[in-house]
Amino acid sequence: MTKKRLSVLILSVWLVSVLAAFWWLELRHISKMEPSLLNQHGVEREVADLIKAAGSGATDSGLPVVVHFIDPGCDCSDDTYAHLEQLTTASLSKVSAKLPEHTNLLYTPDNAGLPETLKHMKRITLNQVPEVTPVVGVWKSDGSLVYLGAYSTGPSCGSGADLLREALLNAAGESLPLLDWPIQVSCHCRWRT
Incomplete structure (x- = not known):
């Protein structure tokens, strides 16, 4: 040679x-998010029961309930943190006034590595969760599911259409068409065991 x-x-x-x-x-971590990975029916039913059992807070005031399913050990979570920071600081017109802190719920294995934006959210315990993370779910105050899936379209959180914001506007009463979900491609990881 x-x-x-x-x-x-x-x-x-x-x-x-x-x-x-x-x-x-x-x-x-960028791949197709199959519907089976979301465990939609189990998650939908358990969170709806949680909302109905609460009886106060979000359910009495007609506010949507947002559940964040985040594992700090997932590399995809970093972009999600930045996206959530933008959402909490940016004006979301009438939705920002309608979404007090108690409407945000958090499912996470632990607080280690979480930004302050998420540490103050009320943590919940669930038996049924999506198989992948990060995922967000939006429920109306009556417990009906509006959206369960990625925070946004694209390979990283916040890089495409803001599905969380659209779902919040929809749950708050604005009739916006939501994209078909689950999103075909997103950044997600399996939960740590």
Whole structure:
């Protein structure tokens, strides 16, 4: 083998290795979110029962209830944190006035690694949860599910259509058409065991 061919071979192997490493580190969690991964019927039923049993707070005032399913150990959660920070600081017109703190509920294995935006949310315990994270669910005050799926379209949270905001507006009474869910492609991980 000539020196030139050896150099080309080494360069090719290096380039393929770098691309494979990039793919594994950056794109391994981006995939199709199958409906079965959301465990929709189990989650929908259990959270609806929780909302109805509460009897006060969100249910009496007609406010939507948002449940965040987040595992701080998932690499996809970092973009979700930034997205939630934008939502809490940005004006969401009439929805921001209708969404006091007690309408946000959080399901997470632990608080370690969570930003302050999420640490103050009321943590809940559920037996039925989506198989992947991060996922958000929006319920009307009567316990009917409006949306369960990714926070937004695209490979990272906040990079496409803001599905959480659209679902909140819909749950608050604005008749906005929601995109078909679950989203075909998103960044998500399996829960840590």
